[in-house]
Amino acid sequence: MSLSKKKSRTIKVDDADFRWTISPKNNQLVFVAEAIDTKGRKIEVTIESDIDKFWTEFPNGDDLNLKIVKPKDAEKIITQALKFGWIPSDKGSPLRFKFENDKLEVGNSR
Secondary structure, three states, rough: OOOOOOEEEEEEOOOEEEEEEEEEEEEEEEEEEEEEOOOOOOOEEEEEOOOOOOOOOOOOOOOOOOOOOOHHHHHHHHHHHOOOOOOOOOOOOOEEEEEEEEEEEEEOOO
Protein backbone atom coordinates (compact mmCIF):
# COMPACT_ATOMS: atom_id res chain seq x y z
CA MET A 1 0.00 0.00 0.00
CA SER A 2 1.35 3.43 -0.92
CA LEU A 3 1.94 6.21 1.56
CA SER A 4 -0.86 8.75 1.81
CA LYS A 5 -0.22 11.98 -0.08
CA LYS A 6 -1.88 13.99 2.68
CA LYS A 7 0.14 12.49 5.52
CA SER A 8 3.56 12.38 3.90
CA ARG A 9 6.20 14.66 2.45
CA THR A 10 8.18 14.47 -0.76
CA ILE A 11 11.90 14.80 -1.26
CA LYS A 12 14.26 14.55 -4.23
CA VAL A 13 17.42 12.48 -3.72
CA ASP A 14 19.85 11.93 -6.58
CA ASP A 15 17.26 13.01 -9.18
CA ALA A 16 14.65 10.55 -7.88
CA ASP A 17 11.47 11.54 -6.04
CA PHE A 18 10.52 9.85 -2.77
CA ARG A 19 7.62 10.11 -0.35
CA TRP A 20 8.29 9.80 3.39
CA THR A 21 6.42 9.92 6.67
CA ILE A 22 7.10 9.64 10.39
CA SER A 23 4.95 8.01 13.06
CA PRO A 24 5.57 7.45 16.78
CA LYS A 25 5.73 3.90 18.14
CA ASN A 26 6.81 2.79 21.63
CA ASN A 27 9.36 5.51 22.45
CA GLN A 28 10.62 5.47 18.87
CA LEU A 29 9.88 7.22 15.63
CA VAL A 30 9.29 5.07 12.56
CA PHE A 31 10.42 6.64 9.29
CA VAL A 32 8.91 5.08 6.16
CA ALA A 33 9.94 5.99 2.62
CA GLU A 34 9.13 4.81 -0.89
CA ALA A 35 9.79 5.91 -4.44
CA ILE A 36 6.99 8.00 -5.90
CA ASP A 37 7.18 6.77 -9.48
CA THR A 38 7.11 3.04 -8.74
CA LYS A 39 5.15 0.70 -6.49
CA GLY A 40 8.04 -1.17 -4.99
CA ARG A 41 9.79 -1.92 -1.74
CA LYS A 42 9.71 0.55 1.15
CA ILE A 43 12.20 1.17 3.90
CA GLU A 44 11.23 1.30 7.58
CA VAL A 45 13.70 2.97 9.88
CA THR A 46 13.44 3.20 13.66
CA ILE A 47 14.82 6.24 15.41
CA GLU A 48 15.13 6.47 19.18
CA SER A 49 13.15 9.45 20.48
CA ASP A 50 11.24 10.36 23.62
CA ILE A 51 9.08 12.85 21.75
CA ASP A 52 5.88 11.11 22.92
CA LYS A 53 6.99 11.31 26.57
CA PHE A 54 7.52 15.07 26.38
CA TRP A 55 3.91 15.92 27.15
CA THR A 56 3.59 13.44 29.99
CA GLU A 57 6.85 14.59 31.56
CA PHE A 58 6.29 18.33 30.95
CA PRO A 59 7.87 20.54 32.33
CA ASN A 60 10.53 18.04 33.50
CA GLY A 61 11.74 16.97 30.06
CA ASP A 62 15.32 18.19 30.12
CA ASP A 63 16.75 14.66 30.11
CA LEU A 64 14.56 13.40 27.26
CA ASN A 65 15.88 12.56 23.78
CA LEU A 66 13.65 14.83 21.70
CA LYS A 67 14.88 13.76 18.26
CA ILE A 68 12.94 15.36 15.44
CA VAL A 69 13.38 14.13 11.88
CA LYS A 70 14.01 16.97 9.44
CA PRO A 71 14.13 16.82 5.64
CA LYS A 72 17.94 16.83 5.89
CA ASP A 73 17.68 13.62 7.96
CA ALA A 74 15.25 12.08 5.46
CA GLU A 75 17.76 12.74 2.68
CA LYS A 76 20.57 11.11 4.71
CA ILE A 77 18.45 8.06 5.48
CA ILE A 78 17.37 7.55 1.87
CA THR A 79 20.89 8.09 0.52
CA GLN A 80 22.38 5.62 2.99
CA ALA A 81 19.62 3.05 2.33
CA LEU A 82 20.38 3.24 -1.39
CA LYS A 83 24.07 2.65 -0.63
CA PHE A 84 23.08 -0.38 1.49
CA GLY A 85 21.44 -1.82 -1.62
CA TRP A 86 17.83 -0.67 -1.36
CA ILE A 87 16.29 -0.81 -4.82
CA PRO A 88 12.97 1.03 -4.52
CA SER A 89 11.53 -0.60 -7.65
CA ASP A 90 12.03 -4.15 -6.31
CA LYS A 91 9.02 -5.92 -4.89
CA GLY A 92 9.01 -7.36 -1.39
CA SER A 93 8.53 -6.62 2.25
CA PRO A 94 10.05 -3.42 3.64
CA LEU A 95 13.76 -3.28 4.39
CA ARG A 96 14.32 -2.47 8.04
CA PHE A 97 17.02 -0.25 9.45
CA LYS A 98 17.92 1.69 12.56
CA PHE A 99 19.12 5.32 12.39
CA GLU A 100 21.48 6.35 15.17
CA ASN A 101 24.12 9.10 15.32
CA ASP A 102 23.34 10.11 11.72
CA LYS A 103 24.16 6.61 10.48
CA LEU A 104 21.93 3.91 9.15
CA GLU A 105 22.39 0.39 10.51
CA VAL A 106 20.90 -2.78 9.13
CA GLY A 107 18.58 -4.29 11.67
CA ASN A 108 15.10 -5.15 12.72
CA SER A 109 12.89 -2.13 13.29
CA ARG A 110 10.28 -3.94 15.37
